Amino acid sequence: MKAVILLSGGLDSSTILYKAQADGCECHTISFDYQQRHRRELQSALTVAQKAGIVKHQVVNFDLRQWGGSALTDDAIDLPQERSLHEMSQNIPVTYVPARNTIFLSFALGYAEAIAAERVYIGVNALDYSGYPDCRPDYIQAMQEVFRLGTKQGREGEPINIVVPLINLKKTEIIQLGNQLGVPWELTWSCYANGDVACGVCDSCGLRLAAFAELGLVDPLAYAS
Amino acid sequence: MKAVILLSGGLDSSTILYKAQADGCECHTISFDYQQRHRRELQSALTVAQKAGIVKHQVVNFDLRQWGGSALTDDAIDLPQERSLHEMSQNIPVTYVPARNTIFLSFALGYAEAIAAERVYIGVNALDYSGYPDCRPDYIQAMQEVFRLGTKQGREGEPINIVVPLINLKKTEIIQLGNQLGVPWELTWSCYANGDVACGVCDSCGLRLAAFAELGLVDPLAYAS
Numbered sequence: 335m336k337a338v339i340l341l342s343g344g345l346d347s348s349t350i351l352y353k354a355q356a357d358g359c360e361c362h363t364i365s366f367d368y369q370q371r372h373r374r375e376l377q378s379a380l381t382v383a384q385k386a387g388i389v390k391h392q393v394v395n396f397d398l399r400q401w402g403g404s405a406l407t408d409d410a411i412d413l414p415q416e417r418s419l420h421e422m423s424q425n426i427p428v429t430y431v432p433a434r435n436t437i438f439l440s441f442a443l444g445y446a447e448a449i450a451a452e453r454v455y456i457g458v459n460a461l462d463y464s465g466y467p468d469c470r471p472d473y474i475q476a477m478q479e480v481f482r483l484g485t486k487q488g489r490e491g492e493p494i495n496i497v498v499p500l501i502n503l504k505k506t507e508i509i510q511l512g513n514q515l516g517v518p519w520e521l522t523w524s525c526y527a528n529g530d531v532a533c534g535v536c537d538s539c540g541l542r543l544a545a546f547a548e549l550g551l552v553d554p555l556a557y558a559s
Numbered sequence: 560m561k562a563v564i565l566l567s568g569g570l571d572s573s574t575i576l577y578k579a580q581a582d583g584c585e586c587h588t589i590s591f592d593y594q595q596r597h598r599r600e601l602q603s604a605l606t607v608a609q610k611a612g613i614v615k616h617q618v619v620n621f622d623l624r625q626w627g628g629s630a631l632t633d634d635a636i637d638l639p640q641e642r643s644l645h646e647m648s649q650n651i652p653v654t655y656v657p658a659r660n661t662i663f664l665s666f667a668l669g670y671a672e673a674i675a676a677e678r679v680y681i682g683v684n685a686l687d688y689s690g691y692p693d694c695r696p697d698y699i700q701a702m703q704e705v706f707r708l709g710t711k712q713g714r715e716g717e718p719i720n721i722v723v724p725l726i727n728l729k730k731t732e733i734i735q736l737g738n739q740l741g742v743p744w745e746l747t748w749s750c751y752a753n754g755d756v757a758c759g760v761c762d763s764c765g766l767r768l769a770a771f772a773e774l775g776l777v778d779p780l781a782y783a784s
Contacts, residue, residue: 394622403673426711432668433669433710435709440661444657448628449626467713473708476705480698483693483695484701484702489692490651
């Protein structure tokens with residue numbers, strides 16, 4: 335069974351790649367260079383894909399700085415730092431990128447249909463405090479309808495299915511799953527800042543470090559602070 | 560009221576741009592350079608946008624030849640030529656590009672949210688014999704749900720609305736509407752082939768010429784045959 339895996343190179347997407355392989359899928363990974371602040375993640379995505387031994391890795395290039403609207407695509411908007419999990423849970427954060435998962439899933443859908451894949455895996459997670467609207471189950475259900483109605487494959491045969499193995503897992507549970515699957519955490523990249531080593535203080539680093547700490551584990555990735 | 564208009568430079572999208580202006584919208588146009596065979600249309604989109612006097616024109620660049628799957632994105636797949644309207648109505652044609660309108664609408668959604676627009680206009684048309692799955696009303700309805708659930712604007716306030724003024728019009732009725740609105744047909748581009756003048760024999764030219772002829776009108780665009 336062919337599958338397209340949305341791979342950012344982070345903890346979540348690396349875990350779903352290994353999950354898809356464990357599910358018996360022939361994996362085609364897709365990453366997006368949208369001129370994000372943390373383009374460093376693209377290098378990690380490639381390394382993780384190579385380590386996992388996937389069939390083909392695609393990078394799609396476009397520029398979401400054309401209109402910005404997010405701390406990840408506009409350098410004039412500062413990254414939030416050293417926020418508590420409670421603070422993160424209050425609002426949709428400035429790291430929200432307008433329509434990002436919709437754009438990502440649309441390209442994955444096109445790629446999946448072109449190669450006659452049956453599944454698209456995405457590592458969204460409704461419980462990670464982020465508040466992103468495009469990570470919630472009702473949104474994924476709406477995209478599934480688009481997958482069914484917006485393609486030749488969905489109209490004439492079986493629709494391509496969106497698979498979301500992490501949607502109801504806590505970050506600690508994702509790490510436990512990844513440990514079972516052998517995900518190479520040291521090759522992944524979660525940090526939103528644009529440094530050579532992970533900053534340790536942005537929301538993404540904060541969530542990750544808190545989850546490793548809660549499990550009594552050490553994150554093997556190097557951190558600046 | 561701000562609106563984002565998907566403008567390919569063709570007959571349908573040029574008509575909806577003029578319709579959006581007649582509706583009182585401040586228009587932001589968006590075109591896509593996806594390495595389509597008929598990239599000539601991008602020049603027409605710009606010219607039409609300038610003629611209409613819009614606020615801003617964006618071109619988003621990406622490459623759908625990375626996986627192909629369509630006569631418009633893979634030169635190894637021949638364009639259909641000189642087909643009757645009946646032949647065109649039989650199947651989803653090889654000019655169908657996997658997930659194209661989903662990709663286009665996703666970018667339009669991101670742009671619309673970033674500039675706080677209230678509407679996205681798209682010139683889809685369910686009756687033009689094309690059979691494209693991503694031009695039908697149930698598909699647009701599914702995308703509207705994505706617009707509502709997948710954005711901050713949709714979750715916290717009023718969702719951005721997809722407006723489809725042409726969805727139930729015949730091509731002849733679109734031309735009549737465009738004539739009322741003063742659409743400059745001579746600046747538009749519908750041809751799928753990659754020539755300096757429109758080929759006159761591809762499906763897109765065929766539909767357009769048949770509609771002008773049915774109305775007893777002359778298409779002011781130059782044709783090779």
